[in-house]
Amino acid sequence: MLVTLERNHLLKSLGHVHRVVERRNTYPILANVLLKATPEGLDLRATDLDIEVTESVPAMVGTPGTTTVPAHTLYEIVRKLADGAEVRLETSGAEQMLLTSGRSRFHLACISPDSFPDLKSGTFGFNFSIPAATMRELIERTQFAISNEETRYYLNGIYLHTLEVNGKPTLRAVATDGHRMARAETDAPAGASGMPGVIVPKKTVGEVQKLLDGAEGDVAVEVSDTKIRFTLGSVVLLSKLIEGTFPDYDRVTPKNNDKEMNVDRAAFATAVDRVSTIASDRGGKAVKLSLNQGQLELSVTNPDHGTASEELPVDFTTDNFEIGFNARYLLDIVGQIRSDNAVFLFNDAGSPTLVREDGDAKALYVLMPMRV
Structure with missing residues (x-):
């Protein structure tokens, strides 16, 4: 096999295929990437037996052929070559591949492609x-x-x-x-x-x-x-x-949650992040939401470190409602909200809460409460 190609093209393709290769493998062949040179160019393939990624990259093929070399090693070599450099891949036998680029030379151990697994695709309906x-x-x-x-x-x-x-x-x-x-x-x-x-x-x-x-x-x-x-x-x-x-x-998607809270998404996320600073991991990073006529108080109590609280104005008309959530889960969901306001729909302190964007029904989220 003799192939010459541009370093950036090879690096981009290796970046796509080498990620599926596990660092530790029971079978050495699974640590390798399959390189197949044809008159049309160079094909790269890698697999972990559950996922298979294949990509074709433009190349000048002097001699067609197929081999496999260590995926992560090849990726790191190519990554460290000069931007825009020309890369030459050559095998004269079954056991080694010579990679040259400028004054750099690398000899990589090969494994016969005969044992490289093929994740059969079958028929797609x-x-x-x-x-x-x-x-x-x-x-x-x-x-x-x-x-x-x-x-x-x-x-x-x-x-x-x-x-x-x-x-x-x-x-x-x-x-x-x-x-x-x-x-x-x-x-x-x-x-x-x-x-x-x-x-x-x-x-x-x-x-x-x-x-x-x-x-x-x-x-x-x-x-x-x-x-x-x-x-x-x-x-x-x-x-x-x-x-x-x-x-x-x-x-489990709430259908009858009738207590609606509208809150500024960015301000809410920042406040949750601030008060959860002292929350205990042992307590599940619990944060309590206390609502009363247009006012939200976020609070955290940690017996080892103290308490924290912060108030925010919200659009909420029900009196005296309290509910607790895992702060990290709450931030994960609010982080997906694209509108300026986040809409929370509550039922009671022990029932799932529905979270969605203001005026958008293409995405919604359900969050289980915590006892606080």
């Missing part, structure tokens, strides 16, 4: 295209609520599904960890209607989010019963889905 910015927003508004609890593995991802909302086909993303729930939706693209609900794993969500960062145009999405594939330009990400049943989130 649903195919649609969606603006990259829209897909990114669905992920950004929900991914923070994904659970890390391995025993409830079916919560370790984003539930992506279609449904009818007011007679319109809608694509909805939902995530929950049992303490808070995030829900975001958009008009369903052509080809998505009727798609079964799938749970996209957290690692896949993170990789797709990075691919979509700053991206323009559309991303193609293909869904089967067991896998999902995202294609953005020359990058293809194929992932297994989480097997399991996502809980009936609609059942």
Whole structure:
């Protein structure tokens, strides 16, 4: 194999594919990236057996061939080369690849590509295209609520599904960890209607989010019963889905919360952050909201460090209402609000609270209260 290409092109592609490679692997081949030189250019592929990322990069191919080399080592070498430098990759045998750039020379150990795993894609029953910015927003508004609890593995991802909302086909993303729930939706693209609900794993969500960062145009999405594939330009990400049943989130979404509080989002977030400074981790970073006729008092009591309180003007007409929340969860949700005001809908101190943007129904959040 003999390939010559521009360092920046190679670095960008390696940046996409090497991230799925785990630092520690039982099988040495999984620590490598597959390099396949064809007359059309250089293809790169990496996998952890659950996710596979492939990208094609323009290159001058003198001799076609295929090999695998350590992914993270190759990425670090290319990252440290001079901007705009020319990179030459050459294999004369099966055991080593020579990388040269300017006066730099590196010999990298190779593993035969024959044992490199192929994450078979199978047949995809649903195919649609969606603006990259829209897909990114669905992920950004929900991914923070994904659970890390391995025993409830079916919560370790984003539930992506279609449904009818007011007679319109809608694509909805939902995530929950049992303490808070995030829900975001958009008009369903052509080809998505009727798609079964799938749970996209957290690692896949993170990789797709990075691919979509700053991206323009559309991303193609293909869904089967067991896998999902995202294609953005020359990058293809194929992932297994989480097997399991996502809980009936609609059942825990409040329907009759009639105590409404409107508050300046930025001022509220700053106040919560300030008073929670002395909150105890042992106590779950609890902050109490006390409401009375247009006035909100945020307070924290820590037996070891003292107390803190702050008052804010709010739009609230009910007398004497108190409720407690985990401050970090509260800040996570308020951080997703895009409007100037955040709208809180309460029922009672022991029931879930609904949080949404002022005048927008495309995203909403549910937060479980704490006893304070």
